[in-house]
Amino acid sequence: MRSVYTLLLKEYGTLNWWPAETPFEVMLGAILTQNTAWSNVEKAINNLKNKNLLDAEKLSNTDNSIIAEQIKPSGYYNIKTTRIKNFLHWYQQSGGYQKLLNLPTLDLRKQLLSVNGIGFETADDIMLYAFERRIFVIDAYYRRIFKRLGFIAGDEKYEVLRLQAETDFDGSVQEFNEYHALLVEHAKRHCKVKPLCEGCCLKEKCRYE
Numbered sequence: 636m637r638s639v640y641t642l643l644l645k646e647y648g649t650l651n652w653w654p655a656e657t658p659f660e661v662m663l664g665a666i667l668t669q670n671t672a673w674s675n676v677e678k679a680i681n682n683l684k685n686k687n688l689l690d691a692e693k694l695s696n697t698d699n700s701i702i703a704e705q706i707k708p709s710g711y712y713n714i715k716t717t718r719i720k721n722f723l724h725w726y727q728q729s730g731g732y733q734k735l736l737n738l739p740t741l742d743l744r745k746q747l748l749s750v751n752g753i754g755f756e757t758a759d760d761i762m763l764y765a766f767e768r769r770i771f772v773i774d775a776y777y778r779r780i781f782k783r784l785g786f787i788a789g790d791e792k793y794e795v796l797r798l799q800a801e802t803d804f805d806g807s808v809q810e811f812n813e814y815h816a817l818l819v820e821h822a823k824r825h826c827k828v829k830p831l832c833e834g835c836c837l838k839e840k841c842r843y844e
């Protein structure tokens with residue numbers, strides 16, 4: 636995994652994810668990005684910003700219908716509003732960001748996963764990009780690229796792949812941050828559903844035919 640990382644980093648450079656101004660914005664973005672493209676999330680986040688709602692307390696005290704209206708561009712807006720409210724309930728009951736920062740990594744992850752509507756990928760986006768914990772995010776792009784490279788079958792359970800990635804890649808939190816961002820970039824530029832293998836920096840390693 637290290638050599639793939641090195642090639643991707645050489646190709647795309649440092650990407651400095653997550654595209655957000657605060658950890659709270661990262662957390663909301665992680666929920667909003669479920670089943671949609673990032674460009675739609677940006678519109679939803681901008682709407683919330685324009686309404687001055689990128690704040691846990693303000694958002695908690697806002698009617699669901701108003702939140703749903705603002706996040707409409709991200710799709711599934713009623714479901715996502717409920718998920719955001721579930722998340723906010725937990726977040727505030729837990730004492731907010733500074734308190735949560737003190738929790739050990741596995742405890743924090745377990746708590747996040749107990750929130751209705753927060754699945755593995757969303758929890759791990761939050762763990763890595765909002766709390767800077769050394770957790771590898773597994774997503775559809777990871778499965779696609781590493782399956783084509785011949786590293787995985789592609790249909791393994793989430794936790795199997797995550798633990799394998801965290802064992803096989805001896806990187807720092809910052810490198811975990813970059814690796815996920817680089818995989819997303821590579822999946823968008825070359826390793827699309829129909830791959831553009833010409834000029835791909837991983838071509839020498841790839842088993843895709």
Ligand code: SF4
Pocket residue numbers: 780783784825826827830831832835836837838841842843
């Ligand atoms: S060679 Fe093609 S299939 Fe393999 S990683 Fe590159 S783009 Fe994906």
